[in-house]
Amino acid sequence: MNVTIKDVAKAAGVSVATVSRVLNNSAAVSASAAENVNNAIKKLGYSPNFLGRNLRKCETNIILAIIPSTEQTFYSEIIRGMQNAASELGYDILLSASNSSRDVEMRMLNMLFNRIVDAAILLGTQLDVKTLDGLNRQHYIALCCERVEGAELLTVTVDDEGGAFDAVKHLIKMGHRKIGMVSTSVNSMSSHDREQGYRKALEENGIPFREDYIYRGTYDFIHGVKAFEHFMGLPEPPTALFCISDILAASVVKKAISEGYAIGKDISVCGFDNILLSHMYTPGITTVEQPCYDIGRTVVEELIHNINHGERSNKAIRLPYKIIERESVGHYADTNNK
């Protein structure tokens, strides 16, 4: 049933070598031979078996991107960037979801070990520095969106610290001095870096850091609600909240509204990521935009560069962010904290 290069060769009256040549444009072939081959291919409905090709060439031209969760629309533009860059350079991007499980992540990485793919990009990882460095020694691999402290491998992220710094500075500029932060206790350097930015912005403006002004949960929606409850239970609640993600910001806003707060007046809320939700929400959520498309493009371009040059760069690339102002942040002058 399966038609192979041999069948095509026979039908075209040439050798398999010639068929291979027209298939790959790898060497000059006479016009008539080429025509015969192409006709035979069409007639037989032949498509080459890449397992044979890939085995022979020791490459698949596929890059695997491992996503922690497909629940996050956030990855969407990153993936588009990856795909476009890859396609231009003759590669395909395949995706898989690790569900933030170390085991699943390793299982997916088997694709790399088994030579099913040429390289892997981890958008968030459960692996530790040592494992990562070990992988990087043997394979082409990169981190995207989430850096790992101490790991020496190609990493592309937004400038997390800078974004948080500017977001908090924006809140301060709007007159806020009591600024809380909704962060995570998850092992995540982006959380860490954003906390750093938050602290620096406070410091630079002479606002003392208060431990009770920082709430740490997970990325899960519910923790926006919990954070809000925590802050509003404080004797001196914040007038503005900087959240580590738009999902958490939306959750805070939802809870605040249901408690009768006027967003942008009684309480200001700033998110991070600029996912569609932050724009769709009522009110629109002020946030820090990540250059997702560029992040995706960049990591693929760098990775393929590494493959082509047999290099193993450990560049840590930080791309610029942008503050997007919407309605969820208002002037402190208007603020009348309940």
Place this chain on the structure above:
Amino acid sequence: MNVTIKDVAKAAGVSVATVSRVLNNSAAVSASAAENVNNAIKKLGYSPNFLGRNLRKCETNIILAIIPSTEQTFYSEIIRGMQNAASELGYDILLSASNSSRDVEMRMLNMLFNRIVDAAILLGTQLDVKTLDGLNRQHYIALCCERVEGAELLTVTVDDEGGAFDAVKHLIKMGHRKIGMVSTSVNSMSSHDREQGYRKALEENGIPFREDYIYRGTYDFIHGVKAFEHFMGLPEPPTALFCISDILAASVVKKAISEGYAIGKDISVCGFDNILLSHMYTPGITTVEQPCYDIGRTVVEELIHNINHGERSNKAIRLPYKIIERESVGHYADTNNK
């Protein structure tokens, strides 16, 4: 640099056949030989090259799921269902995004033609009946979430018509008689089937169908806004809106709020899908839940069954929905359309 089965055989002092046997548990091997092999594998850091294996076995145990867009969190649970079913049956799921482009979709399907994967699942497709039927004759392929009229291949969806029917019946039960529908003019049978359900519910309750009570745009967020403008510009605007997706419902709600409408009072809105957003939104959006996880499981189980039995079923499986009541739908008694 690359260590192969030969190297392991040499290091273990056995033949490659024996190594293969312990690798695959394919035949009895003496305990001592097995131990030697395992030690050699560990010592050399060997992992099998699946290109060789797959070429030899003419199978890869990979199923490719082609998603129109990674922007839709809706697919998340479906994918989890697919992964779990696949994993139990010895397969892996790989994903790719077609961005709703026919060309990209075909490019991804090359993975199937090229034997990189054993089967493909299309979650929405740009291909026509003839192409699909042709593919189905040559390959293992299935449709998921979106059926194609007339196409004879394995298809798993929610009961779109039934879900819409019950959703609209729910609105009627809440006292509404003037019910608009936000649909799409996109070539999508789920839209079509949900329109059918809408019409049947009206009919069954003696409510005449009005062409101006149906708005057709795309799935894009902006069309909720446009739909709302359309309906409210009518001399006799609807008191309730049934939307084909939660995204569109959220968009309608956002626009309505910004125009000063009280949701669930001045206007009721029902969505479809039950994505996280419909729960996160303020107010919570009443919607039709799809059994996403089961949809994913089912399509993979059926597909692998087909592979294992060399069958090419054309089952059209419709899974049951569930109405989720939240705050965006209220009694007509309360309604005071502006």
Place this chain on the structure above:
DNA sequence: GTGAAAGCGCTAACAC
């Protein structure tokens, strides 16, 4: 410009 043939890494049939 073309063909013969080796060989990529693996599995499995066969012989022992």
Place this chain on the structure above:
DNA sequence: GTGTTAGCGCTTTCAC
């Protein structure tokens, strides 16, 4: 229980 070997479909060197 184990080893030898053919061959999966392809690319590529080499000789012509």
